[in-house]
Amino acid sequence: MKKILIFAIFCIFSYANICDEIKKNPNEFFLDSSNKDFFLKDENCFYMAKSLEPLREVSAKIRGLDIDCDGSEAINFWQNFQFVIYKALFTPEIYKTTLKDANSSDLEVNKNREYFQIWALQSFDNYEKFNLFNSLYQVAVPMLVDYYKDDLGYDEGSAIFYASRVANEYLKAAVGSVKSYQIDxxxxxxxxxxxxxxxxxxxxxxxxxxxxxxxxxxxxxxxxxxxxxxxxxxxxxxxxxxxxxxxxxxxxxxxxxxxxxxxxxxxxxxxxxxxxxxxxxxxxxxxxxxxxxxxxxxxxxxxxxxxxxxxxxxxxxxxxxxxxxxxxxxxxxxxxxxxxxxxxxxxxxxxxxxxxxxxxxxxxxxxxxxxxxxxxxxxxxxxxxxxxxxxxxxxxxxxx
The missing domain is CATH 1.25.40.20 (Ankyrin repeat-containing domain)
Structure with a gap:
């Protein structure tokens, strides 16, 4: 127990320093992909990420990637996810270079949505999570649009572009890459x-x-x-x-x-x-x-x-x-x-x-x-x- 507590304190301290480093030089930080290893699920580094935390939480429940079951795979996944979200919030232009072209992106989103709807019908609990995700998603998009316009100075079209891409990162995180359900x-x-x-x-x-x-x-x-x-x-x-x-x-x-x-x-x-x-x-x-x-x-x-x-x-x-x-x-x-x-x-x-x-x-x-x-x-x-x-x-x- 003592070792776990010391490790937790160390992680919190390290993460606070990482947040400071991001704000000092965001471009330099996010161009180094190894910095993802310092990320935890802590949402307090930046107000917009904190505002999106409920959407991340329900995405995690839907995906079902759990430390008890999946160990380091779960830790690595959420570190990567947080790194991508913070990159999109702090350095949109760098984030943009990692995106697929518009047609491929739209195709992926449509497939994810189709699967998500099928998944939702498999149980009452699934359907509840599906509805909660969608309600939080609908709140997140306009909130992100305002952030990109008001805080970063983007025009309406660019703000909508980034907002939708970031929101769909949560959709992708929720549904995962393995889609096994069939529908008659x-x-x-x-x-x-x-x-x-x-x-x-x-x-x-x-x-x-x-x-x-x-x-x-x-x-x-x-x-x-x-x-x-x-x-x-x-x-x-x-x-x-x-x-x-x-x-x-x-x-x-x-x-x-x-x-x-x-x-x-x-x-x-x-x-x-x-x-x-x-x-x-x-x-x-x-x-x-x-x-x-x-x-x-x-x-x-x-x-x-x-x-x-x-x-x-x-x-x-x-x-x-x-x-x-x-x-x-x-x-x-x-x-x-x-x-x-x-x-x-x-x-x-x-x-x-x-x-x-x-x-x-x-x-x-x-x-x-x-x-x-x-x-x-x-x-x-x-x-x-x-x-x-x-x-x-x-x-x-x-x-x-």
Whole structure:
């Protein structure tokens, strides 16, 4: 621990000096590509980079390149990324020399956007990240335009050019270079906003899609807020409500009418995804008290847990998952622990009032109070402590 602390202090000190060096002679600094090795994820060097940090954070979550899983590869990637962004902000003309021609650049962006949209439809969590990225992207572009105009003195056209190129660096970082998802004809048709119930019925009779294609289309339709008639048609043709990484309830968590409709049609309230999460885990992440209460009334298990470490090892060994589990450290984490980390006091109380066990610990020995402390939620922490739960110091004792 002492070595890690000394290293962290050294890195912070070194990075502060690097920031000073950039400002002294930006051109000289960015012409030397080896300077990228001094970059960390610290966003405090320059105000514009700090303003873009939320976009970088969601890009990192989407890409899934994690130090726990990927080690030095992850460190090197984000060092390179920060170097490119700071180069674009401090020395746009040098940055410009590294760019592809306009046609190649536009082609790359279009491919990235097409893939990103397909990726978003693979799960509820993906779709949430996709929407968050797009909202932050829409904020970033005009902010960057103003920066290049007001701070660096570029004309409108040049400012727009640089702003769009920088914003698309974040898109490229998010989606990565390996694009493995495929999309069938029906799901591709659904991305067309004009694809209505009449076109759907025509497609079904003409192409007779498989059950998997119908099931994927059902999930996509829910995310795209199609109406009950549209969704019922897919069910009538054989779409499966309980199939795949996540069942249809996950996709309907932000649409009460469709959620109720799916439950009446047989969607399983405690369906587990590959991580062991049930829909109520995401309801807690959304901080939606009404949704959590609704799911509990309809039979959601308040003592559900994510997969154990043994299950994680077995799944990882199978090599059949399209995502990595190595960053999942807190295996066997209960719903209450999850709520203590991501929700609020009312939701935590609601779970306990409906039978959630406060004494559970995950495979690393953490309890709900420890997760509340991680979230710096003193309200939840004090409430759990009032019930007799003690947080750990992980040195063999409890905090008193």
């Amino acid at each position: 004809m029906l799901n591709k048709s659904l991305l067309n906003t004009k694809f209505d119930i009449n076109l759907l019925i025509n497609h079904l009779y003409t192409y007779k899609p498989t059950e998997i294609e119908l099931t994927n289309a059902l999930k996509t339709s829910i995310l795209l807020n199609k109406d009950k008639e549209f969704i019922q048609t897919l069910i009538n043709w054989g779409a499966n409500l309980n199939f795949g990484h996540e069942n249809t309830l996950f996709y309907a968590l932000k649409n009460y009418d469709i959620l109720k409709f799916l439950l009446k049609n047989g969607a399983m309230i405690n369906y587990k995804n590959s991580f062991g999460k049930t829909p109520i885990f995401y309801a807690c992440e959304l901080n939606d008290e009404k949704l959590v209460a609704f799911l509990i009334r309809n039979g959601a298990d308040v003592n559900a847990k994510i997969i154990s470490n043994y299950e994680k090892i077995a799944l990882s060994s199978s090599g059949s998952l399209p995502f990595k589990l190595c960053a999942l450290n807190h295996t066997s984490k209960s719903l209450l622990m999850h709520a203590a980390k991501y929700s609020n006091l009312n939701i935590v109380k609601l779970l306990i009032q409906n039978g959630a066990n406060i004494n559970e610990v995950d495979d690393m020995g953490y309890n709900a109070a420890d997760f509340a402390l991680q979230n710096n939620d003193l309200e939840v922490l004090k409430y759990l402590e009032s019930l007799g739960l003690k947080r750990h110091n992980f040195l063999g004792e409890y905090y008193e």
